[in-house]
Amino acid sequence: MGERLGVGIGWRSEIDLTVERMPGVDFVEVVAENLHHDELPESLLVLRGRGLPVLPHAVSLSLGGADPVEMDRVEHLAAVAELTGAPLVSDHICFVRAGGLDSGHLMPVPRTREALDVLVENVRAAQSVLPVPLALENIAALLRWPDADLTEAQFLTELVERTDCALLIDVANMWANARNLGDDPLATLDGLPLERIAYVHVAGGLEKDGVYHDTHAHPVPAGVLELLGELCSRVRPPGVLLERDDHYPSDEALAAELAAIRAVVER
Template identity: 45%
Template sequence: MSLPTLGVGIGFREPFRSELFLHQQQVHFLEIVAEHYLDATIQKEQELELLAAHFPLIPHAINLSLGSAEGVDTDYLSKLARLVKQLNPPWWSEHICFTKAGGIDIGHLSPLPYTWEAIDVVCRNIAQVRRYIDVPLILENITYMLQLPGAEMTEAQFLTEIVERSDCGLLLDVTNLYINSVNHDNDVCSFLEQLPLERVVQLHFVGGHWHDGVLIDSHSHSTPLEIWKLMDEVVSRAPVKGVVLERDENLPAFSQLAAELEHAREIGRQYHRWN
């Protein structure tokens, strides 16, 4: 998969739009939540035009539901295809999960059972998506509160089978990887050894918070040392084209976010991933 190097970006959030433009030189690209622009108001259309005029944009979808056994929603897919075509990005992304079942939107990124049948479903849906969108798709690992019974393989093997069979790249969320390892007592090193690291295109990183002894993926705090170390390990081994700080809650001054972006930029420079 021959893709350009983008460098260090941030997930765009409207509250820091003004500060973003004051720190424009420190942000190589933006990741946008696709759903915010599918049925866009005039204001959101203007916002998208403004962002696209100043930054490369990567659409990040949330509600395609690639794991739905009944297939993907073609009305939604048509809207998503129009957005991707409008932006013409080097790649776009979605999650390996399901968000809809039996026609009901469950409003959550839900894990799939690690079975061959689930792999068949995801790959069949990706094949349908490709008939609408010919831009390269990269797939993200999610966090989960419970491990579904009946697994026929590990999570890493499950991800590997999907990206190999569908010929997709990986959006490796190192925060999600770390959180799952803590909450479910998984070995991060073993996980990475099972992944096709040559397929890693992009990373997500951010900090979460503890609640009743569980680490929550809340996108609400600065990136902790453990996740920086994990990012360093991945960037040293995988041909990462871009990393994205994915902060949603408890937003600090943009200067603090910019400091995290600079830290990520230095990691990439150390391993000659970007300048």
């Protein structure tokens, strides 16, 4: 679905020049909460000037939360979408806030019918304000809720059918959940409406004390690229994007990771 994006990288202010100079960057993604609603950083204007798509990626809508959606957060995302001229925006299938507390990170939602109903309602509320399509991303979870009614594939499929949202499939998150929670990522891929994928995330991480952490601060493991290959053998995703948020390696090392991704996508 959607327009062809190619291979991209998450734009971060710490590596703005790196991203501008790096060969093989077809599009970028930017964390929506890090942008002002009325002015883009110079570097993003440079990239927009070259015609590169800049896709806002939100982390704070808490669309899986039982609390009503905070519409000012959606309005910010909408404003940033206008500012970047983005073809689509995204956030995660998760909750961030509950009971007056803020986790500061993405928490999994129970895969129950009731939780799905709440998510669907919240997604529709967000869509009513957004000027462009919304894609929703599967997260990496370190724990699972008891008493799931649905598999991850069923949950995502029904979410797509009921809200007409697109999917942002993070293969690193799927791989992490396979390692940590025993999920079967191939079964999930086989059960997903793959034609609804807007783009794909790839990232690195680190195993510590027997738990794999999706840090976005370490090299991409071979297993994640293999899972990307499995996805690409089933569907040609419109785009694949590398997320790197910390401990930035040399420009050459980042470019090599992008090249490795491209090699899998174009195989």
